Structures are given as C-alpha cells and as structure tokens.
C-alpha cells in the first residue's frame with residue numbers, strides 16, 4: 001500500500017524534469033559518490049561525499065539555541081570561492097551540497113552559486129521567508145535545488161522559538177510559493193520540548209502530504225552555543241518516541257522522511273565520525289560538523305597553505321583525531337556526550353575557535369555530559385524495506401565502530417553512574433598521537449579525570 005501511494009505521489013505530483021534531475025544527480029551520481037567514499041576509506045582516506053557549507057552567517061531570525069553568529073558583521077563565501085570549492089569537490093566525485101546559513105537566501109549571490117553547477121544537487125536549509133514566487137520560479141528553472149524549510153511549531157510556538165512575530169505564517173508562505181512553482185520541497189523541524197507534541201504527530205505529517213511537501217526531516221534539538229537553552233532538550237524517552245514515530249511513519253505515509261543518525265537496524269551513528277559529512281563555515285573554516293566550531297584548515301588558500309581541498313581534508317590530523325575519538329567513545333554525539341574529550345582534541349591540535357564571538361571554548365567547558373541519539377539495547381530497526389536496503393548499502397557506520405566497546409565511555413553509562421553515585425570518573429580514550437601511525441597510537445595517552453558529578457537530571461537517563 002505504501003509503495004503504491006508513494007509511487008502515485010511521485011508520478012502525479014512532481015515535474016518530470018525535476019524528478020529526472022533528482023534521480024540522476026542525487027540518486028545515481030550521489031550513490032556513486034558514497035561508493036567512492038567507501039572505497040577511499042579502505043585506503044584510510046576521508047573526503048566527505050556530503051559537504052555542508054554555511055555560505056552566510058546573517059539571518060533575519062533570532063532562534064533560541066542558535067549557535068551561528070547571526071548578529072555579527074555579515075560574512076559570506078563568495079561566488080569564486082564557492083565555485084572553486086564545488087569544482088574541487090566534484091573532482092573527488094561529489095555531487096551533493098547542503099547549503100546552510102545563517103539564512104542562505106540572504107546571500108546576495110546565492111542564485112549565481114547554484115546556477116553555476118547544473119550537474120550537482122543542492123539542498124538549501126532555509127526559513128523560507130525570502131522565497132518569493134519569482135525566486136521559487138528560478139529554483140524551478142534550475143531543477144537541481146530543493147529547499148528544506150524549517151517549521152518549529154504552530155503559530156505561537158514558532159514565533160517564540162524563532163524570536164519574531166509572524167514567522168510561522170511567513171514560512172508557510174515560502175513553502176506555498178515553492179509548491180506552487182512545482183519545486184521539490186521539504187520541511188524540517190528541530191524537535192524540542194516546545195514543539196514535539198504539535199509536530200511529531202500523524203496530523204502534521206498528513207498536513208504536509210496534503211500541501212504537496214515531498215519529504216520531511218525531524219532533527220533533535222541540540223543545546224549548543226552561547227544560548228544553549230538546555231530546557232528545550234528532549235528526554236531520552238522523547239528521543240525514542242521520535243525515532244519510533246519516524247520508523248512507523250516511513251512504513252505507512254507517502255512522504256520521504258530523512259534522518260541522519262541511524263542505520264537500517266536502528267543503530268545510532270554520527271555522520272562526522274563515519275566521515276560522510278563535514279562542514280564549512282562562512283569564513284571558509286573546515287569543521288567536523290556545524291556544532292563543532294573549531295578548525296585547523298580553511299578552504300581558502302594562503303601563502304602557507306596551497307593544498308587542494310582534497311589534500312586539506314585527507315591530510316588533516318585534527319579531523320582524523322576528531323573522528324577517531326568519536327568512533328572510540330560512542331555511536332552517538334561526542335559533543336553532547338563527552339564534551340571534555342572534544343576539548344582535549346581541540347587543545348591538542350591548537351584548533352582555532354572558528355566563531356566570530358570567540359567563546360566556543362568557554363561554551364564547551366560549560367557543557368555537561370548528556371545522552372544523545374545512542375540508546376544501546378533500545379534500537380528500533382526500519383520497518384520499511386526501501387529505507388532498510390538504502391541504508392544497508394549507502395548510509396551506515398561503514399564499519400568505523402568495529403572493535404570499539406562503548407559500554408563504559410558513552411553517555412548512557414556516564415550519566416547513570418553520576419546519578420547513582422554522585423560522582424563519576426570519566427573513562428578516557430586515546431586522543432591519538434597525531435602521527436597517523438597505528439603503532440604509535442597503540443599507547444593511548446590515558447589521563448584519568450575525576451570530576452565532580454555534573455548536574456544531570458534523572459530525565460536524561
């Protein structure tokens with residue numbers, strides 16, 4: 001039944017030129033880029049097939065918990081720099097680029113960037129408020145761009161979460177403009193305490209389908225940055241509820257539901273740890289992911305560094321150590337679960353704070369371990385065969401967790417211990433020696449930290 005309904009939607013509701021672009025650019029060539037990543041990994045080379053690029057820091061909204069320096073002086077990646085980046089990534093087989101911000105549609109040359117690469121596929125993470133009917137038409141003409149428009153709650157919640165009045169209606173207008181222009185459109189939500197009951201519902205998914213939205217993506221709110229707002233975080237129980245909902249809806253609703261944190265068996269993973277994606281900020285700094293705002297390399301060339309993009313990624317000791325520490329520690333999010341280990345990696349490499357505010361280290365130091373997407377023993381496998389197969393071949397941990405025992409290093413254990421005993425000894429993993437030689441790294445620089453119990457609520461268990 002699901003197959004029929006989904007096929008009917010795809011055949012009847014999409015423009016065939018756009019559908020072809022999606023199938024060819026994203027489906028066929030995107031698959032090839034993941035296969036190339038897998039074969040590079042066998043040689044120990046990590047060049048992410050999915051690059052997420054924040055092309056601008058500015059935004060018209062002031063969302064709770066945003067970690068981007070949206071109020072600072074505007075910084076953009078300009079057209080020549082983006083062309084160079086995309087061209088070099090294409091040489092490694094990449095075709096997909098996530099365009100992030102700030103608000104990407106505030107970039108004065110976003111269309112020049114996108115129009116320069118008809119052989120790629122772009123997903124633009126946007127609040128939708130700048131997408132006029134004319135801009136939607138321009139997106140349609142390109143055919144290889146999908147806006148992923150964020151909705152953070154109903155009218156009241158959305159306006160509160162996003163720091164302005166009228167946000168919800170203006171965002172819906174942007175969605176409608178895209179749908180009217182026949183653009184392949186997605187809607188995403190960062191699930192938080194304030195919106196889970198409104199948006200993690202069948203009614204909301206049905207409404208999206210009725211509107212003509214083709215795919216949706218439920219992120220989990222992560223407390224990061226200068227305004228971390230941890231009270232918005234979902235409890236582990238709510239996170240499991242979100243995962244179960246996604247799995248259930250995938251099996252019965254004719255809408256694609258994206259997620260980035262689980263394989264087909266429901267095992268957690270981190271897309272930065274398996275190297276499938278890394279992030280570039282508006283200053284051109286290369287970061288492991290958008291919430292890890294520390295960097296050693298830049299996409300921009302300098303007198304000291306004339307290396308290609310591929311060389312910068314594959315030779316980065318900082319990125320390699322980040323991935324290895326994450327792989328050794330948890331299948332979940334190293335940043336949330338073990339912020340002090342991330343701090344050690346950053347300090348070891350003297351990675352620079354890549355924010356404009358310059359307080360990323362203090363923010364990291366202020367974090368307490370908390371659970372993330374990793375809930376061992378509670379895995380929820382995919383019910384839908386298509387997702388299961390797609391993940392089996394194209395989206396999984398690619399073996400990076402093999403041989404690692406996370407039972408004493410990941411947050412579920414740490415948090416439980418701290419609640420039960422009042423104090424916790426944080427087990428260390430090797431932060432690597434920086435040489436890349438496995439023999440050298442076989443002697444982990446173990447430093448046992450005894451810390452007072454972080455303030456952890458029972459609700460995190």
Ligand code: SF4
Pocket residue numbers: 222269270271272273288289290291292332333334335336
């Ligand atoms: S480090 Fe955390 S936020 Fe970053 S990609 Fe991994 S799981 Fe996601």
